[in-house]
Amino acid sequence: MVLRKRGALVRNEFQIVRCDECAHVYVNPRIADSDIPRLYDEAYYQGRGFDRSIDYSGVPGPFKIAEAESIVATMQAACGNLAGKKYLDFGCGTGFLLARAVERGADAVGFDESPQALEFCKSRGLPVISGDELARRAGTVDIVTVVEVIEHVPDPRAFLRYLMTLPKPGGVLYVQTGNWDLVRRLPGTPYIMPEGHIHYFSPPIMRRLFAEVGVPEAKVFNRSWYAYRNLHPILRRRAPIAPFELAAKAAVRFLPRYAPFPVGRVAG
Numbered sequence: 001m002v003l004r005k006r007g008a009l010v011r012n013e014f015q016i017v018r019c020d021e022c023a024h025v026y027v028n029p030r031i032a033d034s035d036i037p038r039l040y041d042e043a044y045y046q047g048r049g050f051d052r053s054i055d056y057s058g059v060p061g062p063f064k065i066a067e068a069e070s071i072v073a074t075m076q077a078a079c080g081n082l083a084g085k086k087y088l089d090f091g092c093g094t095g096f097l098l099a100r101a102v103e104r105g106a107d108a109v110g111f112d113e114s115p116q117a118l119e120f121c122k123s124r125g126l127p128v129i130s131g132d133e134l135a136r137r138a139g140t141v142d143i144v145t146v147v148e149v150i151e152h153v154p155d156p157r158a159f160l161r162y163l164m165t166l167p168k169p170g171g172v173l174y175v176q177t178g179n180w181d182l183v184r185r186l187p188g189t190p191y192i193m194p195e196g197h198i199h200y201f202s203p204p205i206m207r208r209l210f211a212e213v214g215v216p217e218a219k220v221f222n223r224s225w226y227a228y229r230n231l232h233p234i235l236r237r238r239a240p241i242a243p244f245e246l247a248a249k250a251a252v253r254f255l256p257r258y259a260p261f262p263v264g265r266v267a268g
Contacts, residue, residue: 002184007195008050009039014194022208025180025200033154037113039196045094045116050195066233067147068100070223071174075101075143078172078220078263082106085142088166091149092128095121102126106143134166141167145174151197160213169268172218177201181257182226204256210264218265221245225260 002016002025010031017028031039043049076082083105089098092110094117101108110121110128118128129137144166153159160175167173180200183191191197210217221244223229228236228244251259 003192005192005194008052008193010050010195016192016194016200022205023202024205027194027198030154030198031195036152036154036196040114040116042116045114045120050193052190064096066229067224068097070229071097071145071147071176072100072104074220074223074263075145075172075174076104077223078218078265079143082143086137086140086168087143088134088137088141088145090144090146090163090166092121092126093117093148095124095126097145097147098126099124101145138165139168141171143167143172143174145176147174147176148178150175151177151199151201154198156199156201156209157213160209160215164213164215164264164266167266169266171266171268173215173264173266175206175264176224176261177206179203179226179258179261201261202257203252203259203261207256207262210262214267215264216267218263220263221248222260222263227251 006013018025085106087101087106087108089110092098092112098110111134121128181202183189
């Protein structure tokens with residue numbers, strides 16, 4: 001066992017454990033699958049759910065803006081100009097990233113399991129699709145971004161296998177989540193919320209999962225790496241990218257737990 005933590009809504013104490021064989025960190029036992037949808041009600045999107053740290057007002061703060069800019073820059077590096085590219089933001093929430101993709105000229109749509117999230121995006125004029133439309137688009141999308149979603153799902157392997165069916169051959173799959181080896185060191189971190197955050201990942205674990213489900217890595221620097229994204233915006237715009245790419249490659253080899261998360265490219 002790694003630690004115990006009481007839930008914000010489900011007030012019993014949860015155990016967070018690490019697998020002896022693969023070192024993956026997860027909640028065990030967790031809430032029942034049938035109870036998971038109840039976590040993402042209207043209260044959740046008003047900051048009154050299990051995740052009290054997120055502002056779902058739809059007005060992103062500086063951190064969210066920097067995060068979105070870093071993801072979009074990574075997608076541009078992987079795919080070139082986003083104008084006209086078919087872009088799917090899976091788990092779009094209130095649309096902070098979707099809006100940036102639309103601004104760059106991408107043929108972008110958002111999808112979310114939450115009706116509240118989709119209605120909020122619609123109210124902002126952002127394009128969203130239903131589950132039926134998502135199924136019809138499978139295998140036709142240039143870019144799929146999945147930000148802060150995989151930690152919520154009961155079976156990450158099955159989820160990744162499903163996600164890799166969405167991009168077309170040669171398309172990019174971007175999966176972002178918190179790095180356990182960083183967040184666990186933050187005193188009182190709100191990221192550890194065992195009702196909804198069921199799994200906790202590190203870059204080596206994600207690379208192994210990518211390999212297990214057959215998602216090759218794209219040869220692109222993930223600009224959401226904390227060592228790059230946390231630079232002052234002026235420095236981030238002016239500093240040459242090459243030193244950070246070299247540092248990231250060195251981290252993958254020598255300090256893999258603190259390296260960037262991988263970016264996937266569907267074979268084709």
